[in-house]
Structure formats: C-alpha cells, structure tokens
Amino acid sequence: MEEWVTLKSLFDTEEKALKTANIVATTEARLASEPHGPQYEVETRIEQFGDKWQVSWRKMFVGFKSGCGGCQSCQPPAPKRTGTGTGKVIPFRKPTV
Numbered sequence: 001m002e003e004w005v006t007l008k009s010l011f012d013t014e015e016k017a018l019k020t021a022n023i024v025a026t027t028e029a030r031l032a033s034e035p036h037g038p039q040y041e042v043e044t045r046i047e048q049f050g051d052k053w054q055v056s057w058r059k060m061f062v063g064f065k066s067g068c069g070g071c072q073s074c075q076p077p078a079p080k081r082t083g084t085g086t087g088k089v090i091p092f093r094k095p096t097v
Contacts (some may be wrong), residue, residue: 002059003044010052011096017046017053024057032059039065 009023011017021044032040044057 004056004058006054006056008055010049011097012052014046014048017055021046021055021057023090024055028057028059033065036065039063 007020009020011020023040025044028042029040032038032042035043039062041062042057042059044055046053046055048054
C-alpha cells in the first residue's frame with residue numbers, strides 16, 4: 001500500500017471535494033493499472049479544514065489480470081473505419097478552484 005497523497009487545492013463545498021475525489025480515483029486507477037498486468041484500486045478521503053475541504057488518495061494493489069493478450073490470432077481484426085472526419089472535438093476548460 002502506498003502513502004496518502006494530498007491535493008494542494010482546497011474546496012469550498014463537500015460536493016466539489018467529493019466530485020474531485022471521484023475524478024482522481026478513476027484517473028489514477030486507469031493510469032496505474034495495466035490491461036493484462038497489475039491492477040490497482042484508488043482509495044480516497046476528504047477532510048474538512050475550517051470551512052474548506054481537502055482531498056487525499058492512495059493506490060492499493062489488488063492483484064493481476066490475466067487473459068488474452070489481444071494478438072487477434074483467434075479472430076479476424078475488426079474492419080478499420082475510413083470516415084470523412086465527422087468526429088467532434090471537445091475543448092477542455094481550465095478548472096476553476
């Protein structure tokens with residue numbers, strides 16, 4: 001188990017802190033886990049300091065995931081799409097803290 005990591009940001013409401021904790025848990029778990037290798041879960045906690053809230057998290061090793069490596073020798077590959085550029089670009093906003 002790893003040490004607790006604390007975000008430097010403080011949040012005005014508990015709801016904002018909980019939303020941020022969920023985002024951190026999802027993102028860190030996806031970044032730490034490998035498709036066919038070690039798997040991690042992320043534990044989060046929020047603490048109140050005066051009238052502000054702070055988020056902390058840590059990674060926990062939960063095991064290894066095995067299975068097909070995706071070489072596609074057992075099935076034909078899916079056909080590739082050749083589109084006309086109909087995708088949509090979603091701009092990211094800077095978070096307001």
